[in-house]
Amino acid sequence: MSDIQFVFMMLVIFQAKQLIGDYLLQTGWMVRGKSKSGPGFIIPLSVHVSVHALMTLAIMLVFNPSLWYLAALDFAVHFSMDRIKASPRLFGRYTDVNKQSFWIPFGLDQMVHHLTHYFIIWSLVSLR
Template sequence: MFDIPDQISTAWIAAASAAFLAKHFLADFLLQTDWMAAGKERPKGWFLPLAAHVCVHGAMTAALFLVVSPPLAWLGFADALVHGVIDRQKSLVAHRAQVTPGQAGFWWLFGADQTLHHLTHLGLAILLAAAGSAG
């Protein structure tokens, strides 16, 4: 399904990793509205704010692949789906554990959430760099 060569250009892997770090900062922090951030954490009525949030992620991932390898732009949808599952699970655990920003558990959960997002982006960056190295 994916052709990952034995060697990937160092420049491509660095650029792809930096692009996904920037994309994550933009989509998860600068472009996430209060409506998205608060809404996706609610026990009810969470779906639309979460969907809007993950659509920003998916669109930005698709845009990166459109520049380098248009046939892989569908990975934007995959990124949105994975991001949504991670965020929703974090919300469910936070509600169950009743953690708040004043508690260490909240920050452990936040750290786990961000780590999972970055691991997802590492995989996507490898695919982007492989496509760029091949072309």
Template sequence: MIDIPEQISTLWIAAASAAFLAKHFLADFLLQTDWMAAGKERPRGWLPPLAAHAGVHGALTAALFLAVSPPLAWLGLADAVVHGILDRLKSIANRHLQVTPRQTGFWWLFGADQTLHHLTHLGLAVLLAAAGSAV
């Protein structure tokens, strides 16, 4: 069980939130290869590139927890699974709606996807900050 205290250090919340924003930028943009980005969007053969992309997210999340609270490093796997599901759902919706970057619907889906990732990270940041505040 993960214990979240009633009070968490403001400094820890700010630091954990910033760490997850940086982690997301690294994993979703700087470390995502063309193979991952294009491959996860295909109707077939999408699993290996999506798994690799989500695995990068999971590994970076695990690294953050390893630095603060090693017993919670398993949350990296949870993050990878959630990230992969969200990206796959966005891909299916993009294909179903047949939207391109020149259409508003594409950006609505992109924005929803990014917002859901950031909400996931907000939850993870609270857990990281709670663990850090307890130290």
């Protein structure tokens, strides 16, 4: 398989991972919980990002097990971005879906997740 074919396959795999982790497997408990003030956000957010990290770990174990640690990177970046987006003291204070102030952080969140995936894909290709 050529590098370009591998990259395209990884883009599709990580896009599916994002859909599964952020939309199909994210429960209402996770969504509500990661928006809590104080330490109450930690467990629901950790469970949510653990789903992502475990899927990334599975991908790494199939394609390059020596890069297992990129699952921890995915966890850390996803945790940080989702907390920034959901925290009532940060972007989470923008809750009106009819306003641009809600959608800009939402788009930023998705962009950061995709850039994380691109870095992971770049690592997979570079270290093949």
